[in-house]
Amino acid sequence: xxxxxxxxxxxxxxEAETVTLSCTYDTSESDYYLFWxxxxxxxxxxxxxxxxxxxxxxxxxNRFSVNFQKAxxxxxxxxxxxxxxxxxxxxxxxxxxxxxxRLTFGxxxxxxxxx
Amino acid sequence: NAGVTxxxxxxxxxxxQSMTLQCTQDMNHNYMYWYRQDPGMGLKLIYYxxxxxxxxxxxxxxxxxxxRSTTEDFPLRLELAAPSQTSVYFCASASSxxxxxxxxxxxxxxxxxx
Numbered sequence: 427x428x429x430x431x432x433x434x435x436x437x438x439x440x441e442a443e444t445v446t447l448s449c450t451y452d453t454s455e456s457d458y459y460l461f462w463x464x465x466x467x468x469x470x471x472x473x474x475x476x477x478x479x480x481x482x483x484x485x486x487x488n489r490f491s492v493n494f495q496k497a498x499x500x501x502x503x504x505x506x507x508x509x510x511x512x513x514x515x516x517x518x519x520x521x522x523x524x525x526x527x528r529l530t531f532g533x534x535x536x537x538x539x540x541x
Numbered sequence: 542n543a544g545v546t547x548x549x550x551x552x553x554x555x556x557x558q559s560m561t562l563q564c565t566q567d568m569n570h571n572y573m574y575w576y577r578q579d580p581g582m583g584l585k586l587i588y589y590x591x592x593x594x595x596x597x598x599x600x601x602x603x604x605x606x607x608x609r610s611t612t613e614d615f616p617l618r619l620e621l622a623a624p625s626q627t628s629v630y631f632c633a634s635a636s637s638x639x640x641x642x643x644x645x646x647x648x649x650x651x652x653x654x655x
Binding site for chain 2: 430432459468469470471473476517521525526527528529530531532533534
């Protein structure tokens, strides 16, 4: 079964600095998608970035980028120039390409941004 | 275009009671999902549906039932509520797999069973 592990329950960063959140996963599939979701105190799930496994190029969305290491099954999120609004719980998720494209989530990393 | 809507937002249920959480999407998505999120944890899949009349179990289906009679609606039924079902419940929908398969989430329902 596919599993997703986030080994950092909590992280903190100074405003304007860079922080990296870690995620590892386990799968026997060769084609899949990986996602990072942000969950602020409002509880709304917000998609931050996605990575297609067959693409070697790392995805980037403005200040957010990923380091995707397929062989190592690692998918970390880098947040550059951190802002107070980045403070939230961040979830890494694996999408099954069979079984209705359902998501398996990690346990989450609580990010604090210090002014 | 409201996206994914869930009702109620909050509810307190007594042990042994039953209730239905409602979920509706107006994006004409074929795929719909129910997740639960326990405090400080990630989301776990309860049930999902790939189209009207088709449902399947996820990781934690015990104590729940679903039906999908229309594309728009995917209600979640709790039978004989137990304290272990205290959680936040999220409904989500997606058009399909592939690049367009992004899941859109509702705002969640906070359920307490006492």
